[in-house]
Amino acid sequence: MSGSTRPVCVLVGAPGSGKTTVGRALADALGVEFRDTDADIERLAGKPIPEIFIDEGEAHFRTLERAAVAAGLASCSGVLALGGGAVLAEENRAALVGHPVVHLSVELPDAVKRVGLGAGRPLLALNPRATLKHLMEQRRPLYAEVATATVVTDGRSPEEIAAEIVALLKR
């Protein structure tokens, strides 16, 4: 593997900010590969994220996530979407330094609409709105710390957001 492989863009943001959806649209627009650390974790673990949380717990998921972030940064040549909680680990924030990292920002009303009942997101399973509110307050400074640019997503379509990122990457 080439040591110089680097993602053209890494996406961070809260659950429901659209990292997975916008990431796919952005990769299509740029004609590059799309990777998502959550999908990489599920493939390696051989089971969905909610089952990893139930069987092995969040701490084990975060260990798998640190490995997936390191592997993604070292081997993805396109768009890399991270899970919403990846920025919690100091190791991941340090690994992001020097990469083009776009923070997809979202306010609570749109995030709540988008995650719905939290299906597939174990942390949001009990009370999606209250949990999202807390997570977003806790993580906002961490997204800001790692981001080289922030793109507002509220009330905008994934295609519109992807187009803004394409323009941003050309600068």
Ligand SMILES: Nc1ncnc2c1ncn2[C@@H]1O[C@H](COP(=O)(O)OP(=O)(O)O)[C@@H](O)[C@H]1O
């Ligand atoms: N800009 C947007 N406008 C409306 N719905 C969106 C937007 N971005 C994502 N969605 C929808 O919100 C849900 C969560 O999006 P997803 O890409 O999984 O977010 P994340 O990966 O950041 O948690 C999906 O159902 C998706 O179709």
Ligand SMILES: O=C(O)C1=C[C@@H](OP(=O)(O)O)[C@@H](O)[C@H](O)C1
């Ligand atoms: O916020 C979090 O801690 C998590 C977000 C999820 O990814 P999305 O941000 O893509 O929903 C997924 O990694 C896992 O359920 C934990």
Ligand SMILES: [Mg+2]
């Ligand atoms: Mg996602």
